[in-house]
Amino acid sequence: MPELPGTRHPMTGNEMSPDAVGGMEHHDFDVLVIGAGGSGLRAAIAAQEAGARVAVVCKSLLGKAHTVMAEGGIAASLGNLWPEDNWQVHFRDTMRGGKMLNHWRMAQLHAQEVPERVLELEDWGALFDRTSEGLISQRDFGGHRYARLAHVGDRTGLEMIRTLQQRAVALGIEVFMECTVTELLLDRTGETPRISGAFGYWRETGRFMQLEAPSVILATGGIGRAFKVTTNSWEYTGDGHALALRAGASLVNMEFVQFHPTGMVWPPSVKGLLVTESVRGDGGVLRNSEGKRFMFDYITDYFKDETADSEDEADRWYDDKINNRRPPELLPRDEVARAINSEVKAGRGSEHGGVFLDIATRRTPEFIMRRLPSMYHQFKELADVDITKQSMEIGPTCHYVMGGIEVDPDTEMSKVAGLYSVGECSGGMHGSNRLGGNSLGDLLVFGKRAGDAAAAHADAMATDRPKVDPADVSSAKQVALAPFEPTGEHTENPYTIQADLQQVMNDLVGIIRTADELERSLVEIEKLKQRAQHLLVTGNRQYNPGWHLALDLRNMLLVSESVAKAALTRQESRGGHTRDDFPLPDDVWAQKNLIVGLDATGNGIELTEKPLPEMPDELKKLVE
Known part of the structure; x- marks a missing residue:
């Protein structure tokens, strides 16, 4: 594939300069947020208010985040309908809903801080439904002991996005719309790798962009487009999960798909x-x-x-x-x-x-x-x-993947310095099953925490900013352009591979699972990975959805393998993971998480077991 794939704009027909067609933009920020849903916007707002120079990159248009699909409300123990409600009861409900596999600290922070985040959202202009006394109305949802979901009819997520978007625009946060990030960039010159930025492209023109930042927050959402029947929109292709894996981070609880x-x-x-x-x-x-x-x-x-x-x-x-x-x-x-x-x-x-x-x-x-x-x-x-x-x-x-990037509960940093994760691409908060209404609160609570921590990390790096390795940028370009120049005589259509992957996940890694089917799924996913090495994309880089899907497939195949392998390993039924051959929960499995990382080849995944973090005695009493 030549570096200059076309010289005329596909819509206007106007001549385009070589730089506009094939060149690469360079941008420099303190904090880069990838994803403009509720968690990404809340993180960007926090980082900007902390004094950092912030940019948000989103795959589609600002305001079109999947957060709008969270219609029911935000679970928060405001006590407006039930004075008996408090953070302790909300914590208990969250842990029991997740079948005790949640990270207790994340569940605690969420239950304690979400009422303040809801009231903050109201201060910024969110128009919640009201009780007859003029308080924020709250409704019932599955798994919650009391009616605690603050809501705006059945359009709560839309109101949240509208409010956060308005706040972000008012703060002057820079937004790159219709851009896709394909790789994270690392500085490997020290003892341990550090995030130095990200590489991506404009979806309209195909022009590449290099975004340098010592702090990157992943807020890319879920993995639902790997399944045949899903509530998820086209953006949910596991980008954050896969980007983090390739950068050296780990995933937790990937077997649990809601x-x-x-x-x-x-x-x-x-x-x-x-x-x-x-x-x-x-x-x-x-x-x-x-x-x-x-x-x-x-x-x-x-x-x-x-x-x-x-x-x-x-x-x-x-x-x-x-x-x-x-x-x-x-x-x-x-x-x-x-x-x-x-x-x-x-x-x-x-x-x-x-x-x-x-x-x-x-x-x-x-x-x-x-x-x-x-x-x-x-x-x-x-x-x-x-x-x-x-x-x-x-x-x-x-609908939702409980599994995601393994992070520190207080700062949301992964094990890669400078790399943070929030929202659905982050793991640990919901255990094996998420309660309805806990997603929007999760976005607000941990979005703010990640933004604050990322800004502080960037400030600490002011005199020793991580450097981008030109070789990594060159490699990212080569990978992005590979579908235009497939290897071998046999070529594959990205749409065919996605359809085949969705069928495999639907039939073999669905709501009810068995060892035989999961083993077959891993064989089929490996075949799809081999076929994906021969993808052929025609045309040029401008307005080319086939090319976009070809790049997304790398991520979907990686997260699908992670889900299937973790599901095969966990020999019990718990939360969103149901095994027909192991139909009951197992006390042994109740004590550990499965951690996913890249294997030595960098092309597949490996699993390790990790004991659950020890819960303090005062919190144990709440859930017993």
Whole structure:
């Protein structure tokens, strides 16, 4: 592939200078944030307010972050509806929801600090729904003892992004939109490698860019595009996970992938699109094809004491919430997803392979339109279903990965100096299963902490800034351009490989797993990795989505291998990881995490076991 792939702008037809086409931009900052979702923006704001020169790089447009899909609310023990609620109860719920595999310190910091972060968001202009007393309203969500989700209808994530984006713009933070980072750059001249910046390109023109910074914060989101049915948008290709691995960082808990129990099932064009948990929190119930409210058959011992075991008791909770034994539809997401999967497998599913979510028989049209406006319009416009009169057809969909980059709980720094991680690409906070509503709080709490720490690290490096190695930049260029000049006679289409990968992950590494299927998945992923070495991309670097996908595939294949290998190794069922051949939790596995790193070849992954961090006695008492 020649360095100058074209000389005319594809939209205007105007002549482009050689530098504009094939040259490389250079930028220098103190803190570079990769990703412009809730965690990335909150980190950028914190770093900028700490005095650092900050830039944000985002793969798509500012404001189009996947954070907007977190519709239900922000879990925070404000106590506006239940004065009994406090950070200790929220900590307990988070640890129990994660089946005790969470990093206790992250769960503690989150529960303690998220109320302040919510009030801060309100100070910046977020327009939360209100109680009759004028306080921030809070709603129920699965796994939370009390109604604690601060919300804006069913558009909370959108309001968060709007508020943070407005704050970032007001602070003058520089944003590079529609740019993709393909490699992190390291200074290896000292005893240990240090982050020195990142290499990427403009998606519109294909022009390369070198971004130098002593602190880099990864906020790239999840891995859902490796699966066939997912709520995730096209950006979620595991970029942060893979970038960190190639830079020498480690990942934790990669076997735990959350399948949200309620994604749209019909029509096929929107299969997997998220149906917010708010529908169940506001009174929606699940029924099978026989009309039975089946969740009462799936109450596990772990939650038996606090879950209603009859329709009468559950209905009383919806009406007055005095008995505080929650309906089984509000069990944690992993429990509900497995129950739906079991009903479908037993032949009691809907016509299109899901079950029915019914709120129309429990709530008035006015209530539904006020509390769930996005869900009403989503089903009306996309499926011609009026949820004020009809049931929704839903089923499990790949939604969130609990696994991510292993970080220090207080600073969010990885084991690579200067490299930080926040949000969904960070691991440890949620253990084996994330409670609904904990994601937005996670973004705010640890976004601020990462931004503060990254700014402090950059300041400490002021007199000894890490240097970029020109050889690394040259190598990154070569890797990026390789799809234009494939090796060998046989060539592959990136779209075909992605479709094959999604099918493998769907069929062999899905919601229910076995050793045989996981072993087969690893064989198939290895074949796909070999095929990916012969990718062919035609055209030039301008407006070339095939090229973009070819580069994303490197990351998707790496994180898919990480998930499959960790899932094969963990011989138990826990949280988002269910093994048919090991259907019960195992006390031995409850004491350790699986850590993923690159192997000696740099092309595959290896696993190590690591004991859980020891929890202080005063916190043990809260969860016992």
